[in-house]
Structure formats: structure tokens, C-alpha cells
Amino acid sequence: xxxxxxxxxxxxxxxxxxxxxxxxxxxxxxxxxxxxxxxxxxxxxxxxxxxxxxxxxxxxxxxxxxxxxxxxxxxxxxxxxxxxxxxxxxxxxxxxxxxxxxxxxxxxxxxxxxxxxxxxxxxxxxxxxxxxxxxxxxxxxxxxxxxxxxxxxxxxxxxxxxxxxxxxxxxxxxxxxxxxxxxxxxxxxxxxxxxxxxxxxxx
Amino acid sequence: xxxxxxxxxxxxxxxxxxxxxxxxxxxxxxxxxxxxxxxxxxxxxxxxxxxxxxxxxxxxxxxxxxxxxxxxxxxxxxxxxxxxxxxxxxxxxxxxxxxxxxxxxxxxxxxxxxxxxxxxxxxxxxxxxxxxxxxxxxxxxxxxxxxxxxxxxxxxxxxxxxxxxxxxxxxxxxxxxxxxxxxxxxxxxxxxxxxxxxxxxxx
Numbered sequence: 238x239x240x241x242x243x244x245x246x247x248x249x250x251x252x253x254x255x256x257x258x259x260x261x262x263x264x265x266x267x268x269x270x271x272x273x274x275x276x277x278x279x280x281x282x283x284x285x286x287x288x289x290x291x292x293x294x295x296x297x298x299x300x301x302x303x304x305x306x307x308x309x310x311x312x313x314x315x316x317x318x319x320x321x322x323x324x325x326x327x328x329x330x331x332x333x334x335x336x337x338x339x340x341x342x343x344x345x346x347x348x349x350x351x352x353x354x355x356x357x358x359x360x361x362x363x364x365x366x367x368x369x370x371x372x373x374x375x376x377x378x379x380x381x382x383x384x385x386x387x388x389x390x391x392x393x394x395x396x397x398x399x400x401x402x403x404x405x406x407x408x409x410x411x412x413x414x415x416x417x418x419x420x421x422x423x424x425x426x427x428x429x430x431x432x433x434x435x436x437x438x439x440x
Numbered sequence: 441x442x443x444x445x446x447x448x449x450x451x452x453x454x455x456x457x458x459x460x461x462x463x464x465x466x467x468x469x470x471x472x473x474x475x476x477x478x479x480x481x482x483x484x485x486x487x488x489x490x491x492x493x494x495x496x497x498x499x500x501x502x503x504x505x506x507x508x509x510x511x512x513x514x515x516x517x518x519x520x521x522x523x524x525x526x527x528x529x530x531x532x533x534x535x536x537x538x539x540x541x542x543x544x545x546x547x548x549x550x551x552x553x554x555x556x557x558x559x560x561x562x563x564x565x566x567x568x569x570x571x572x573x574x575x576x577x578x579x580x581x582x583x584x585x586x587x588x589x590x591x592x593x594x595x596x597x598x599x600x601x602x603x604x605x606x607x608x609x610x611x612x613x614x615x616x617x618x619x620x621x622x623x624x625x626x627x628x629x630x631x632x633x634x635x636x637x638x639x640x641x642x643x
Contacts, residue, residue, distance in 0.1 A: 248484050248487075248488065250483070251481050252484050252485045253564065261490055274453070276642060280631055281454075282456065284451075284625070285462070285622075287462070289577040295630060296636075297630065298632045298633070299631060299632070301642070347577045347598060349553045350552045350555055350556040353553040353554060354563075357559075360490070360557075361456065361459065361560075361564055362459060365456050372490055374492040385632070385635055386637075387636050391636075394553065395550060395553065419488070421496060422487075424483055428500050428502060429500065429588070430502060430510065431510060433588045437501075437502045439480065440480075
């Protein structure tokens with residue numbers, strides 16, 4: 238992983254390597270497919286996420302380049318700016334979620350949140366497997382619904398590119414994106430204590 | 441961790457131990473507080489999550505029993521069924537998210553999702569630290585907003601109990617909850633390929 242060391246987090250408190258080393262590349266190695274057993278481990282990791290009432294509202298549509306037609310269909314659901322770089326990744330996942338609880342048909346207010354928990358698990362497992370994940374909100378949602386026939390009680394949400402990052406960029410512009418360091422707001426800006434906006438005394 | 445081995449996932453494909461061993465206890469050891477450095481590592485892990493346009497929409501309000509008044513204020517924001525067991529945990533976090541992008545003031549459709557990514561990181565790091573996390577959607581949202589003064593452009597979302605699980609239960613009913621095995625739907629039910637509802641050929 239040394240060629241991507243500039244992408245490692247610079248944490249102020251110790252965190253797991255797989256969390257520190259996760260980043261979202263724009264440049265994927267188009268020659269390198271994702272091993273089936275690795276992809277299955279990523280999906281299995283998502284499966285064991287927590288969810289409200291154990292609803293497991295997450296749904297994934299997987300498209301790999303093993304089926305070029307399948308891949309093009311998935312790629313066509315991304316916004317154009319994302320298609321440009323994501324076309325070089327070997328695997329795309331379109332995500333969706335069940336918007337109601339199956340037990341009582343009531344709205345699940347946290348379904349989108351719980352999808353995030355599942356995708357977080359997938360990302361961590363992918364990092365452990367030496368893979369790289371880049372999530373996208375830039376998805377043509379109505380197109381996803383139409384192309385795949387997503388029913389009314391489910392909502393398309395995001396897309397995920399999975400593959401192996403490569404240092405060699407597809408274009409100068411994409412090279413610049415992958416060369417920048419990762420930046421995060423300090424804990425003091427968003428970890429509060431007695432009142433909103435008042436930094437926690439823990440820090 | 442052997443006393444909680446029945447809580448380990450039984451994955452069908454290999455996944456990281458911290459993902460397999462994470463579970464959501466109802467019984468916390470009330471005598472055991474969470475070390476400050478561990479809590480800081482959990483928050484730091486959340487900090488390095490991915491988010492759309494790197495917005496980092498997550499906000500945490502932390503209440504620990506080091507300040508009983510602070511803890512009671514946080515506890516009072518949970519629905520009663522959650523207060524019953526969560527009162528024995530040493531740390532509570534109330535979560536919220538910025539509902540608009542700071543760069544252009546437009547709605548952030550995936551803010552709640554990205555909060556989930558951050559909380560997922562926190563849960564994984566907590567598991568690594570030997571801690572246990574139990575997330576709750578059962579929160580009195582209007583109370584959280586009023587008590588902490590959450591501004592209109594942010595939304596309260598969930599609560600998180602953090603501490604050390606204990607095998608000895610607070611009540612028979614809570615004992616039963618922690619003795620059950622964790623169940624998950626098979627991948628074939630929610631990993632699709634060519635069409636919605638058609639299992640991916642990967643599986």
C-alpha cells in the first residue's frame with residue numbers, strides 16, 4: 238500500500254489501520270478484476286451490520302465487467318461526471334433500501350442510515366481485502382428505478398465502485414484528485430457536550 | 441470475549457473479526473466506565489468516514505456518567521423502552537446531521553446515510569477496543585432539539601449507548617434478549633443482478 242501512503246488518515250487518536258487506510262480513488266486499474274471470493278466477503282460484511290428492528294433494509298444490485306452488458310446498464314445509471322472515472326472500475330453496485338418496516342408497513346425513518354451502516358461494513362472489509370471503494374451520491378435515481386424495476390416501497394440511494402486503485406492516472410485531472418491529502422474537520426467542531434455548539438469536555 | 445461467543449456472526453464468507461463480533465447488548469456493566477482514550481479513538485474513527493463532497497454532516501452530543509446531570513439529560517431524550525436498559529450504560533451519544541451542504545446550502549440527500557457511515561466506523565473501532573455499542577432509533581427527536589438547542593438546518597437522528605456488556609442481566613426479560621443468536625437474511629434475498637428481485641449470478 239506504500240504507493241498510496243499519502244492517502245492515509247493522519248488521526249489524532251489511534252484508530253484501526255483499515256479505517257485509516259480507506260480512501261476513495263478516482264483511478265482504478267482497468268486490467269484487474271475483483272476476485273469473486275473477495276466480493277462475497279464484502280457483501281457478507283454488509284450483511285452483518287446493525288439495523289433498526291433488525292430490518293436489514295439494504296438492497297444491492299451488483300454489476301461486474303464479467304458481463305459487459307450488465308456493467309454498461311449499471312454505469313448508465315450514474316451521473317455523467319461519475320461515469321467518466323467509474324467506467325474503469327471492474328465492479329459497480331447500485332444501492333437501494335426498503336422504506337417501510339416489513340413487520341408493520343410503517344415508515345422506517347432510519348432506513349437510509351442503516352444502508353450507510355451496511356455500506357460502511359462493506360468498505361472496511363474491502364480495505365482489508367486490498368480493494369478500494371468509491372461511493373457516489375451522483376446517481377440518476379429515476380433511471381435506476383426504471384432500468385431495474387425498483388418497486389414503490391423501495392428507494393434507490395447510491396452507487397459504489399469497487400476495484401484496485403492504481404497510481405497511474407487515466408487523465409491529468411483525475412491524477413490531481415488522487416494526489417491530494419484527505420482532510421477532516423477536527424472533533425472539536427462536531428462533538429458537543431452540554432449544548433449544541435459547545436465542545437464536549439472529553440476533548 | 442468467550443462469554444459472548446453465542447453473539448458472534450456465523451458468516452457464510454470470511455469477514456473481519458471486528459465485524460463478526462459486533463453485537464448490540466441490552467445489559468451493560470454499570471460499574472465499568474469507558475476509558476477516555478478509547479472513546480476518543482471511537483470518535484476519531486467516525487471522523488475519517490467517507491461522505492458526499494466530504495461534507496462530514498455528522499454531529500455527536502456526548503453524555504457520560506462522569507457528569508450525572510449531563511447523563512440524565514441525554515437519557516431523558518430516549519424513548520422510555522430504551523431508557524430502561526440504556527441507563528446502565530456509562531456513555532450515551534445523541535447523533536444529528538447537517539441537512540444541507542455547507543458549500544451551496546442545497547439539500548444533502550445522503551446526509552443521514554453518511555451519518556450511518558460515521559457511526560459504522562465508530563462501532564467497528566469500539567469493538568476493536570473491547571467495547572460494545574447499541575444504536576437506537578427510539579429517540580424523542582423534538583425533545584433532543586429543544587434540550588440541546590439544535591438549529592433548524594440540523595436534524596437529530598439516533599442515539600448510541602457505549603460501554604462494556606455483561607453476561608449478568610439486569611432483569612429476566614433483558615437476559616433473554618442478550619441470549620438469542622443474531623439472525624440475518626441470506627445474501628440471495630437482497631443482492632440482485634440483472635433485475636430487481638433476481639439474485640446476482642455472483643452468488
